Amino acid sequence: MSSLESSKYQVGVIGVGVMGEALLAGLVSAGLKGSQISFAEKREDRAREISKKYGAKAIELSELAGHSDVVLLVVKPQDLGALLDEVGSKFKSGSLLISFAAGKKTEFIESKVDSNIAVIRVMPNTPTLIGKGMAALSVGSKVSAEQITFVETFLKACGKVIIVGENLQDAVTAVSGSGPAYFFAFVEEMIKAATELGLSQEDATALTVQTIVGSAGMLSESGLSATKLRENVTSPNGTTAAALAKFSEGELGNLIKTAMTAARDRSQELA
Numbered sequence: 001m002s003s004l005e006s007s008k009y010q011v012g013v014i015g016v017g018v019m020g021e022a023l024l025a026g027l028v029s030a031g032l033k034g035s036q037i038s039f040a041e042k043r044e045d046r047a048r049e050i051s052k053k054y055g056a057k058a059i060e061l062s063e064l065a066g067h068s069d070v071v072l073l074v075v076k077p078q079d080l081g082a083l084l085d086e087v088g089s090k091f092k093s094g095s096l097l098i099s100f101a102a103g104k105k106t107e108f109i110e111s112k113v114d115s116n117i118a119v120i121r122v123m124p125n126t127p128t129l130i131g132k133g134m135a136a137l138s139v140g141s142k143v144s145a146e147q148i149t150f151v152e153t154f155l156k157a158c159g160k161v162i163i164v165g166e167n168l169q170d171a172v173t174a175v176s177g178s179g180p181a182y183f184f185a186f187v188e189e190m191i192k193a194a195t196e197l198g199l200s201q202e203d204a205t206a207l208t209v210q211t212i213v214g215s216a217g218m219l220s221e222s223g224l225s226a227t228k229l230r231e232n233v234t235s236p237n238g239t240t241a242a243a244l245a246k247f248s249e250g251e252l253g254n255l256i257k258t259a260m261t262a263a264r265d266r267s268q269e270l271a
Contacts, residue, residue: 002149002153002156003030003031003153004027004030004031004032004150004153004154005031005032007031007032007036007150008069009032009036009069009070009150010036010037010038010067010068010069010070011027011032011036011037011038011068011069011070011071011072012037012038012039012040012064012065012067012068012070012071012072013037013038013039013040013056013071013072013074014039014040014061014064014071014072014073014074014075014083015040015072015073015074015075016039016041016046016050016074017074018129019074019100019124019126019128019129020039020072020074021050022128022129022133022158023072023074023100023124023128023154023158024037024039024050024054024056024072025054025158026128026131026154026155026157026158027154027157028054028055029131029154029157029158030153030154030156030157032154033055034054034055034056035055035057037054037055037056037057038056038057038058038059038063038064038067038068039056039057039058039059039064040058040059040060040061040064041058061086061087062087062090065087065090065091065092066090066091066092067092068091068092068095069092069094069095069096070095070096070098070147070150071091071095071096071097071098072098072100073097073098073099073100073101073109074100075100075101076101077101077102077103077104077270078270079101080099080101080104080109081108081112084109084112084113085112088112088113088114089113089114091113091114091117093114093116093117094116094117094118095117095118096117096118096119096120096143096147096150096151097109097113097117097118097119097120098119098120098121098122098151099119099120099121099122100122100123100124102123102173102177102267102270103170103173103266103267103268103269103270103271104121104270104271105121105166105271106119106120106121106138106139106140106141106166107140108271109121109140110140110141110142115142116142117142118140118142118143118144118147119140119141119142119143120137120138120139120140120143120147120148120151121137121138121140121166121169122135122136122137122138122151122155123135123136123169123172123173123176123177124155124158124177125176125177125179125180126180127159127180128158128159131157131158131159132159133155133158133159133160134159134160134161134176135155135158135159135160135161135162135176136161136162136163136164136168136169136172136176137151137152137155137161137162137163137164138163138164138165138166138168138169139163139166148163169267170264170265170267170268171264173263173264173267174260174261174263174264174267175260177263177267178260178263182256182259183212187208187209187212190204190208191204191205191208194207194208215229230244
């Protein structure tokens with residue numbers, strides 16, 4: 001994996017909640033020095049915690065905007081407009097803004113800042129917190145190849161990353177952005193059903209979680225498609241076939257498509 005050790009960029013992080021900290025950790029893991037990172041945080045105890053852990057410096061929002069070559073905007077979609085209204089004119093000339101706000105287009109951000117500011121939009125997901133995230137980035141109209149490489153490098157320290165056209169970002173949100181919650185909901189229901197079949201909560205959890213972890217590992221490492229792996233488990237007229245028949249009767253495919261479409265539509269509403 002490439003490194004940011006030779007990068008001279010000063011990076012500012014606006015929003016050091018759970019995801020903001022994970023991304024800051026990714027910057028450090030990719031080789032950026034803590035002394036090159038600053039962040040804005042109103043809570044003094046949280047600021048001290050982040051500074052001690054990563055060597056980054058807590059500074060005022062306007063100062064961060066004015067001296068950072070790269071700024072990570074890790075804020076809620078509904079807060080992004082007000083933030084840009086406050087500091088949009090203060091960003092360093094030629095700097096790069098990386099937005100992690102669901103639904104908000106690069107065009108919207110560009111309209112709030114000076115014309116020489118570059119914008120990249122990223123949709124991450126929560127496995128970023130353990131270095132196994134999936135991120136998709138889209139570039140605005142003024143982004144350089146060097147800036148794209150910088151963003152790819154630190155996102156790879158948090159997991160995997162792809163580049164997509166911005167018109168596909170709402171679909172990305174429905175797949176990988178919201179996807180962990182679909183997975184956790186399915187696991188919840190498996191554990192619940194297992195206890196109703198007589199297993200203890202402890203055993204039901206152990207059986208379900210390890211089955212999911214092992215299956216995900218096979219999908220990631222075997223080189224086989226999900227379809228082929230499913231077929232390998234499913235003997236004709238066997239137990240697995242009986243279970244999958246119930247999924248089909250309940251129109252699992254249509255349910256998943258409907259749910260993901262709802263997530264896509266909500267992402268579009270947030271624009």
